[in-house]
Amino acid sequence: MSGKIVLKGVNKTFGDVTIIPSVDLEIDSGEFVVFVGPSGCGKSTLLRLIAGLEDVTGGKIEIDGDDVSDVSPAKRGLSMVFQSYALYPHMSVRGNIGFGLKMAGMPADVIRQKVEKAAATLNLTSYLERKPRQLSGGQRQRVAIGRAIVREPKAFLFDEPLSNLDAALRVQMRLEIAQLHESLATTMIYVTHDQVEAMTLADKIVVLNAGNIEQAGSPLELYHHPVNLFVAGFIGSPKMNFLATEVRAAGPDGVTVVLPGGRDVRVPVAAGSLQPGAKVTLGVRPEHLKTSAQGELAGDVIVVERLGGETYLYIRPAAGALFVVQADGDNPTRVHDRVAVGIDPETCHLFDADGRSLQRLRHHPLADTIRAAQRAS
């Protein structure tokens, strides 16, 4: 199978502005890679560099071993699905899907066959003669995908393809894209700012910040073993709670830190060169905090968000920053209640003064999970 994409020292500047300082990345054939990051982090630019819609300022992009840095987008053998769908408004659905094949000079009857096959997979058969403006958002998105798959590219590039759809449709299209990857097993690179899309679709998530790769790994690796504060805060919703604290003791079976309120917790991470008294940040996800009478943390509930299945409690401790607890849907806590929250040390993360995470002593068993499509290849 083809579709292996390698970036070597890729950088991009616009005039004096550096968008991407230097990126090295390997994308295996058949892999579903998702670029995530806050807006302006360079994820779309990186995708456009791979597509060839922007020229690299330096470095190399290889597709299946060939350096394509100076190859036009048309000749890279990639397909792209745009956020705005970018359908040709003056062509029918048939014309849109078949345009790439027509440009490739295929005979008309072969084009018709392929277009109809692609349309059948995407439930577009009855819309083939319509113009894009006569279609709904979801249908337009399908046409854009049809236009991409019909060319049998080496890899698919998706640039925030679902962000123009309403919530229900987004979930549905997300499933369809997952199934598409399952059935085609072609390399896919997907840009999004929605971490649910990233977590659910990706074999590998690449977290970008200011043009740099902060971390690349499987979704659960990023969730359980984030390398720094940025990744820890970016992956997971609601975001991880960070408590500024300091080291009381460091030993082979963990680092003991002081909690706001004075109690201790021993976090099972490698101490490294940490000395007692060092400033550190304790990270703990809302879903790992439990309200309990004997809890180590206490504070006043200032907001209660009830989602039905779960409830988010926003708690202000006597000292320190606001933190969030994910409680059960039928948790009876009300605003202004004073609650105590228990911490499970196993689920805690610790970050040093530079924001780098201290390695957790126990590797999470699911952190190396990869998806079926890759195993099959």
Added chain:
Amino acid sequence: MARAVSVQRRTFTTVAAWAIGFLIFFPILWMVLTSFKTELDAFSTPPKFLFFDWTLENFGIVQERSNYLKFAGNSIILSLGSTLLGLLLAVPAAWAMAFAPGKRTKDLLMWMLSTKMMPPVGALIPIYLIFKEIGLLDSRGGLIVVLFLLNLPIIVWMLFTYFKEIPGEILEASRMDGATLWREIVYVLTPMAVPGIASTLLLNFILAWNEAFWTLNLTTTEAAPLTAFIASYSSPEGLFWAKLSAASTMAVAPILILGWFCQRQLVRGLTFGAVK
């Protein structure tokens, strides 16, 4: 409409609009009326508006004295030729300015427009001498080139503003689909810009049709368009208002009819992108 508009207000605006429209149209109406008058009626004071002896003799005399069809043919060739030539050059130019702008694109556009601020008479002597030297005086080819260069800035500007409205992602999609630059322009950009291109074509056709300064100065007989045809009824003959009006009416009739049929297209083109 969100606001309720009172009947009085609507009546007032309707009347005002018709009044202004009539005011603008009046000179043309007067010209057409005069062309059906005798020379005596054309001069009479107070002027006769509708009640005079309607006659077609002016048209007969004009046609007898000069070959209308030849002038009209020249007008068509000059207008069409210069407009098509302009489009051929302006489509790629506007493409580059709209989708691959450089640092100086804005300055370049401004400079192109600034050439329209120079009075044409400033360039008359050099161009006249050059044309004389290479034998382009009174030739349709030479005049097509002059008219084409004259209107090129406007064509580029108009196309540029239309192209600006087209989302770049669609062109990028065609690039991903394997279209070369040329095919991108032919299969994707041009069809999407048809309303804009059509109104550009139309407007420049009209501009070239009505262009009088260069056509009068660079032609005598062979390449002379309808502007020269009209002019031949003013100065050398003395002022024969009725015949001059008849000639003028015949000269503007084709473009008036064309404009009438294309007005929807023209209005849509001129307001393209203004509302969305």
